Amino acid sequence: MVIVPGKRGGTAVETSSSCSSRQRDEGNTVTIYPKASSTSAEQTQPAGVPPSPNFPRLEEQVLAYWKTDDTFNASVERNPAGSNGANEFVFYDGPPFANGLPHYGHLLTGYVKDIVPRYQTMRGRRVERRFGWDCHGLPAELEAMAQLGLKTKSDIEDLGIAAFNQACRESVLRYTAEWQEYVTRQARWVDFDHDYKTLEPDYMESVLWAFKSLYDRGLVYQGLRVLPYCWNDETPLSSHELRMDEDVYQVRVDPSVTVGLRLQTGELAMVWTTTPWTLPSNLLIMVHPDIDYVVVESDASGSTERYVLAEARLAAYAGVLGDEAQLVRRVKGTELLGLTYTPPFSYFRGHPRAHRVVEADFVTTTEGTGLVHNAGAFGEEDKMITDALGIVPVVPVDAGGRFTAPVDDYAGVHVFDANLLIIDHLKARLEVDRWPESPDDNVGSTTPGTVLLQHEPYPHSYPHCWRCRNPLIYMAVSSWFVEVTKIKDRMGELNGEINWVPGHVKDGQFGKWLSGARDWSISRNRFWGTPIPIWKSDDPAYPRIDVYGSIAELEADFGRPVTDLHRPYIDELTRPNPDDPTGKSTMRRIEDVLDVWFDSGSMPYAQVHYPFENTEWFEHHYPGDFIVEYIGQTRGWFYTMHILATGLFDRPAFSNCLVHGVVLGSDGQKMSKSLRNYPDVSEVFDRDGADAMRWFLMSSAILRGGNLIVTEQGIRDGVRQVLIPLWNAWYFFSLYANVANGAAGYDAKINFDSSDVLDRYILAKTAQFVQSMTELSRCVVQLVHPALPESLLGWGVCRLVRGLRHAVHRLGGDHPCRGTAAAADDGGDLAWADRWTVGAPDRLAGCL
16 A cells, blocks of 8 residues: 655555556646545455445545545636636525525535536636525524524514524524535535625625615615515515415415495495405405396395396306396496495495496406405505505505404404404394394494305415415515516516526526516515615605615714624614704614525625625626526526626626426425435435435436436435446456456556457447537536446446456456356356346355
8 A cells, every 4th residue: 555645735545456546647746546445434455446335435535535635626726717717617506594404405406516517627617616605584583483482573572683683693504514514425515615604794785785786777666565475474575485386385275255245226246255354455346348247136145136247157156146046137347337336344435436346357257256356455456456546555454464443343363364253244244134123243344235145165276485384465565676577678688698407498487487577575574684775764754765885885874883784783873864954853774674585696796795896806707607406496596696687787697507306205295304205314325325316316307307206215226226337347347457467457548549349339439428518508417428337337348348358368367257157258258247237246246
């Protein structure tokens, strides 16, 4: 055994099997790559390639060598950056949260993040790889709340924002050591020493700059909009957050009701809704002007009434209206427009311009009655109609999803819990109107003449919060928006410059999402995040808004050093309003923090503290060359980066993007810690090795957009069908090479001159393999190429047996299987090889 000095003071171990060594000439120093020398931690094998490898043990030896040798940094430094970074390959690492351990989805993406930069390094490019951490947002807050035993925002405020945010800071980086261990164990080369964290002041300052730049370009505004709203987390969500994962929409059973509302002409307009809790806020009835409606006479309520509904829905309501219902007349939707009616509840009766029949082109007859109840602030399309008509929305629901004044009958009751109470009051109203002598103490504020015609459970797909998994509501909230619709067309044009893998994503999932893009709600009424850098006057008589894009600007205006941009410290920055001659009003920061997706979408420039540092570097290295994440990020990280890149730089954020499918558990469902439906990562590493997992994941259809079920058997099949045969091929080669020249061994050399047909075939297959891997798009799709293994492990080995046997004899060595029946003749060699290619290592050992 020879101990050779390593490149940077470490050592590398060489066994005597020179045929399997790899050397690097660097001046006068030669570093010998380590070779497999043991089958277990306890056993020391003779020099040479062992027949029965212990892959996990071998991987640990390689990792130890890489650490001692500092191989990763050497691989980066060996390639020059070139003029203005012309030889650099820019890789973006999507930041994970560190308040939980990685799963197979992270490992899958991590393998691609390792393979592609390694490939580019082998092509001579300089590839720096910084690890990143996503530190802000509700995931971090929810984890801290669970650790502190907090349930609501009020609990956080009682504890104090400073104490809570400190708990978030500690929690969010709780598992960084475990993450580094996992990532290192999977043999991924990435720089943890110069990582970036979204909670660092430099990173946050770049985010402030981005916000102010968008504001100065007229791309940021404040508005009252109906948004998906999480009452549990007390904050709105962005529309793209509802489309990231399939399990955001879950089947939920809600009560549906059909209610008759009394028109000024005496008929009852039939409206249907799956959200009875919105009926107290009813403002309009919407109809389509071109739909044919009918007036029918029925005793459905116990007395003879006339009802209005779409003719196309008459059959669906035959059971409700009864067999004796009589058609009175047909009317067009246009004939109903302008009719007034009595709302179902009296809370907002007399509201200006409300409670009339209006036109809406989105009304259909696929379900319901063809007349649609409009609650203004509790439906996106509803509010579009009320806004167009100049009707002020009403929002009698607080931040926690509970009713407030003037809906006093349900004050303090959660809207979902109020559904059954509302139905009970509507039932009671029907009884009171039918029998006036009945007590009316259980009708709430329902209006006389309102008729409950039907109520039944209604199962439907309903959006849930992707963070806390509670059902959402749609509610008008004040929010700050990036006006995506203003740059939507340009975003589509820039998308044409991106190479998507698979290619259908460009015009498919991503392109279609861009074509329907909506303005991005970026404000969150929370605590742990980058603050929105807007200060407002606290006196509306002297309005003023100041927006800041740097720490220097803040320090200049507020006259004090700024070292922490988080709440509550940033909220303590106040100053007199310069526009108030009385000197009484004060400039105060709005309380909201930025959507965490704004943080992660700012990664390309914020990680290098642009534009405060590295300005010239960034200009020459943007857009990035490569990113990879799962398909859901077409509506997450990929999308928000694209918005910000278009709005700030009029460029795409990345040039090449690999989109892989979803990793599923062994039961076919999304991986879940609570279900324990996937193999333990550490156990797989310890038993089968990281390379087995790498092969299983990288050779699957998941890299072409499909989904993948992870099973232990699938990973172990990779060991049996690929890794062991490859090892056996190496073992087989070294077995013959080491007995050549009278057991002195044969030094293998690269040679392209052979005229042997089999050699020419292998060289040709190798050339095809190299050619297929030279394009980035092929590199990221075909991370595992079948041509060479098939040639090596199939019939080619059978032919090699005979060729190597004769080569050994020519070189004066002894046949390693001499004396066995398998070596009697060429046919015996082929039989032996056939047994070798399909057998286990212990069978091969029997030939020694």
